[in-house]
Amino acid sequence: MKKIILSIALLICSYLSKSQKLYSVDYESQADVKVFVVDYESQADLLVYKVKYSSQAGKNEGKWFFVDYESQADKKIYFVKYQSQADLKIYFVDYESQAGWKNNSKKHLLY
Numbered sequence: 398m399k400k401i402i403l404s405i406a407l408l409i410c411s412y413l414s415k416s417q418k419l420y421s422v423d424y425e426s427q428a429d430v431k432v433f434v435v436d437y438e439s440q441a442d443l444l445v446y447k448v449k450y451s452s453q454a455g456k457n458e459g460k461w462f463f464v465d466y467e468s469q470a471d472k473k474i475y476f477v478k479y480q481s482q483a484d485l486k487i488y489f490v491d492y493e494s495q496a497g498w499k500n501n502s503k504k505h506l507l508y
Contacts, residue, residue, distance in 0.1 A: 417455055417457060417460060417461050418471045419471065419474050420467045420472075420473050421474055422474070422475050423475075428475035429473045429506075431474070431482055431483050432474045432475065432477065433476070433479070433486050433487070435488050437488070438490070440486060441500075442499060442503045443459050443488075443499065444490045444495055445461050445488065446459060446490050446496035447461055447463065448460050448462050448493070458498070460496050471507075485503055
């Protein structure tokens, strides 16, 4: 019985701790989300902090970890050249505490 409870607890924890692991694809057609990096924080839908380790990434709170292989990613993104082509506008911040959503209506894009 203890093994079953432990297994269920581990499954729940792994689901809840799902991180924002992203892979940058080479072609727009391969992407789940098209992203544009804006010049100013005020223009962004999401403020993003790039973490050094996968374990530091958040669920959907702007802490991103870029993986080396597409199969490791939760989402595949493509960086577009023009703001009008983007599903999501982001701004890279310098501190982890600055990361987060500014436009909650776009949150669904990264679930």
